Amino acid sequence: MANKVQTIGVLTSGGDAPGMNAAIRSVVRTALAAGLNVKGIKRGYAGLLDEDIIDMDTKSVADILQRGGTILYTARCLEFKELEVQKRGADILRKHGIDGLVVIGGDGSFMGASKLSAQGINTVGIPGTIDLDIACTEYTIGFDTAVNTAMDAIDKVRDTSTSHERCSIIEVMGRRAGHIALWCGIANGAEDILTVEKYDGDEQKIIDNILAKKKLGKKHHIIINAEGIGDSYGMAQRIEKATGIETRATIIGHIQRGGAPTARDRVYASMMGAKAIDLLISGATNRVVGYHSGEVVDYDIQEALAMEKGLDEYMYDISTRLSRQ
Ligand code: ADP
Ligand code: F6P
DSSP: OOOOOOEEEEEEOSSOOTTHHHHHHHHHHHHHHTTOEEEEESSHHHHHHTTOEEEEOGGGGTTOTTOSSOTTOOOOOGGGGSHHHHHHHHHHHHHTTOOEEEEEEOHHHHHHHHHHHHTTOEEEEEEBOTTOOOTTOSOOBTHHHHHHHHHHHHHHHHHHHHHTTOEEEEEEOOTTOOHHHHHHHHHTTOSEEEOTTTOOOOHHHHHHHHHHHHHTTOSOEEEEEETTTOOHHHHHHHHHHHHOSOEEEEEOGGGGGOSOOOHHHHHHHHHHHHHHHHHHHTTOOSEEEEEETTEEEEEEHHHHHHOOOOOOHHHHHHHHHHHTO
C-alpha cells in the first residue's frame, strides 16, 4: 500500500550543474500544483544535518529557470555515509514533516537517498552532473551546457593556435569519464581525443600524428585531453620537445560548471523534476529518474547503481575516422 506523501523536500548534492535550478523549479511547482507542501534543504546532506530547511512557494523559484548554479547551494558531506548519521537525517526530515525527498545529484547523492529510503523516507533521485557518468540514463542535467561552454572555449583556443601554427592541448572536465572530451572532440574537430576509456598512454603515437599532420599542411593540432588523464602541462612540454612545434596547454576548469543552462538542460530538468514528483505521489521510493530512448523513465536506485556505462563506441569510432583525415 503506497504511503501518501504530503510534504516534499528537495536538495542538491555533489558538484553543481547548469539546469539544477530548472529542476528545483519543476519539483516545487509540480508539487504545489498537486496540492503538496514543499521545503528546500540547503547545502545537500550537510544542510539537512544542520536543519537548514526553508519553506518554498511558487515565488521561491521565480526567475531561476535561466540561471546556472543552484539556489539551494550544494555540498559534499562525508559523514552521511555513516548509518547513525543517516538515521539522524531521517529523524530531522520527519521532524519537519517531510515524507518525500527529491535528491538532485550524482551516484553518490543517490546512495544517500537510498539510505534515507531504508530509514522510511520516500526518495527519488534526479541525475544532475556535467559529467554524463550516470549509467542508468542517457542524459544528465548540465552536460549539454558544459559541452557548449567547452566547445566555445576550444574554438577560441583554436583561433590562436592556428595563427601561431601551434599544437594545443585542452583539458576538459568529466572526472574519470570521457563523455565531455568525446563530444568536444567531434564538435571542435580535434585531431586527437584522449580519454581514460580509450587512451593507451602511447604518447609517441600522438607525436607521430602531429608530425604527419604538419607534413600535410595542418596549421594547428588540437588535442582534447580528458581530466581523468590529466597532466596536460607535462604533456605539452614533452610534445614540444619531441616535435619542435610550440605547444600550449589550457585547462578550461570550472567555467564548464557555470552559466545559463541551454534549452536542452532546461527542458530535460523540467521533465525530470516533474517525473520525480509523479513518482513520489504514486508512492514510489528508492527510485532514480533517467532518460532512455526518448522517454523519461525510472529505476530502482540499487539497480541503477549496478549498471555500467562506457563511451558510445559508434561515436568514438566516428571521431577517430574524422580526425584521421
Ligand atoms: P555525486 O553525487 O556527484 O556522485 P559525491 O560522490 O561527492 O557526488 O556524493 C555526494 C554526497 O552524497 C556525499 O558528499 C555524501 O553526502 C553522499 N554520499 C555519497 N556516498 C554515500 C554513501 N555511500 N552513503 C550515504 N551518502 C553518500
Ligand atoms: O562532477 C563534476 C565535476 O566538475 C567533475 O567534472 C570534476 O572532476 C569535479 O566535479 C571537480 O570538483 P570540484 O568542484 O570539487 O573541484
